[in-house]
Amino acid sequence: MNGLSGSLSELSALRKRLDAAPVPQADAMMCPxxxxxxxxxxxxxxxxxxxxxxxxxxxxxxxxxxxxxxEMLADAGATAVIVGHSERRIDHGETDALVHAKALAAYRAGLTAIICIGETEAQYRDGKTLDILRSQLEGSVPEGARAANTVVAYEPVWAIGTGLTPTPPEVAQVHGLIRSVLGQLLGDSEAGAMRILYGGSVKPANAAELLFVPDVNGALVGGASLKADDFYEILAVYAEIQG
Structure with a gap:
């Protein structure tokens, strides 16, 4: 819940930076x-x-x-929609079944569904992370999910906006589990091609160590997406390391 008309200047600034210095190794999407x-x-x-x-x-x-x-979102110009974000699950009590239904709605409208999953701090402290994520995936990802119409985003709730982040080994373990469960649900071919994003206090300072963990195919960026320079610097990590 950020952004008024004046925020479009940041979007314009991001466009100008990418026009001047493209990052072909990465796809950029903004979700205002x-x-x-x-x-x-x-x-x-x-x-x-x-x-x-x-x-x-x-x-x-x-x-x-x-x-x-x-359909309204597609009519307004969107090509994708986030469903099941932790703040929707927590603030509005959204269930896996509702997230599942919203993902199907995205497919119906020709949109890519960005399906979010993640554990709370209490669940993390109790060692329940993998069980929670497995359950959320099984309940939220439709049978019709494919790499072409679905992205999965892992966002540890306890890391969002706190400045805290899981260690790279923890992220690798979680993303490996997600890839494995997707394989069980959709088949190894689709699971192998599907993008799995990491989300949770991603910023320029930690992007390099997080975005090149095995099975991490990008980032779901929160606060750092509000400023063109910060978001561009996260994208530029791909150019610096892969270029």
Whole structure:
């Protein structure tokens, strides 16, 4: 819940930086609030930056005042939508079943579903991380999920906005588990091709150590995405290491 009209200047600045110094090793997507989607589409038209949304309702239309359907998001210019973000699960009590339904809605509208999973600090401290993630994957990822229409994002809830992050070995263990469970659910071919993002206090200072952990295919960036320079520096990690 960040971003007013003035924030579009940061989006424009990011576009200019990527136009001047592209990072072909990485795909960039911005997911602004729904109020800015259409205007963000206009700012990004013709650029390499993809546009996504932050949430959707499972149904295409109806008497659901205040909700936004996946079809509405696509109409506004989105190509993807985040579903099951930890803040939706916690603040709004969203269940795995609801996240599953929202992912299906994304497919129905031709959007990529970015399905979020993650454990709380209490679950982490109790050593339940892998069990929680397995359960969330089994309940949230539809049978129709494919690498072409689905991204999975792991976000340890206890790391979001706290400055804390799991160690690279912990991230590797979790992402390996996610890849394995996806293989069981969807088959090894789809699981092997599916992007698994790490999210949780990713910033320029720690991007290199987190983004090149095995089975990490990118980042779901929170606060650092609000500033063009910070977001670009995270993207540029790929150019520096792979270039």
């Amino acid at each position: 609030p729904a109020t800015l989607l259409a205007r963000a589409r206009d700012v990004l038209e013709g650029s390499s930056i993809l546009l996504g949304a932050q949430d959707c309702h499972p149904l295409p239309s109806g008497a659901h005042t205040g909700d936004i359907s996946a």
